[in-house]
Amino acid sequence: MNISDLQSFIAVYHLRSISSAALELNMTQAALSKRMKALQCDLQIQLINTENRRQLVITEAGDLFYQYAKEAILRYDKLQLDLNDYRRMNTGVIKLGIIPVLAQYGITQLIGQFKQKHPSFNFHIIENEGVNLLSSLTEGKIDASILRDTQSNLLQDSLYHKIPLVNDELVVVVPASHPLTRKAKLKPQDLANLELVTLLKGSGVYEPVITRFKSCGIEPHVFFESAHIETIIEMINHSQRATFLFKKSAEPFVTPAFEMRSFSPPIHSQLQFVYPKATCLMSIGEFAKQLRQLFQYKITSEQENI
Known part of the structure; x- marks a missing residue:
C-alpha cells in the first residue's frame, strides 16, 4: 500500500465510480x-x-478506511510542503550586502562558522557603503544587508525585519600627542576649531557626527572625507586633526600613536541584519537567527577573556 493507492481510493470514494x-x-x-x-x-x-454495475457501494470498512486515508494524504501533503520549505531554507544563494566592517566585527569568521553547519548555503557578499546598500535592498538587488541603525532607520519598520546584532560607540580619534587627550570625554565645542576628517556621507558615521555638531549650533570644519579608514587615520597622523569612528571599527587601526575619546554624552549605534518581511527565502530568516546567536556567543567569549 502506498500514497497512490490512498489517492486512488479517495477518488473512488468521492465519485462512487x-x-x-x-x-x-x-x-x-x-x-x-x-x-x-x-x-x-x-x-x-x-x-x-x-x-451492482450501476452503483458502486462503499462498505463500512471502506468508510472507516476513507477517514484514515484522507488524514494520511493531508499529513503527506504537509510533509511535502515542510520538506520543500526545508530544501529552500538550506539551499540557494543569499545575496548579502555588508557595510565595510567585515573584519572589524569578525563577520567573515561568523559566516564561515555558519557555512560549516549549513554547507548547502551559498552566499554572494557585496561590501559597499550603507547608502548604496539601502538602494540595492529596496530595489531587490540584494536579499539582505548588515547595516547600522543610523542607516536602517530610513527603512519602514512595517516592511523590513531589523535584527539587532551588536552595539557600538562612536568615538573621537586623535593623535596621542593631541591636547584633547587630556580630556576623558569630548563635546563638539572642544572640536569646533579643528580640521575634521570623516568617512563619507551615508557611511553611518558622518550623519550622527554632523547632527551632534549642529544640535550644539556648531558648523563642523570637515577638511577631508574618505571611504577608507586607513586613509583617514593617516590624514590625522602627526597633526592637530580629529576623526570619528565606531570603536570596533577603529580598534584594528588605532596603534599607540592614537587615542580614542568618547563623546559627551556618548553616541551609540547598533549593527543590524536587515531584510524584507515579504521575502520568499526562508533561508534568510534562519541565517538571521543563527547569525545573531553567533554574535552573542562571540561577545560573551570576548567578555570572559577580558
Missing part, C-alpha cells in the same frame, strides 16, 4: 480496478462492493 475515478486519475479503468483489488487484498478486507 471506477470509470469516473479512472478518468480523473488519468489511468485506465482496468488498472484502477486492479489497484483496488490489490489494496483490499493487502488489507484483507472489502472496502468497495462492485456487484
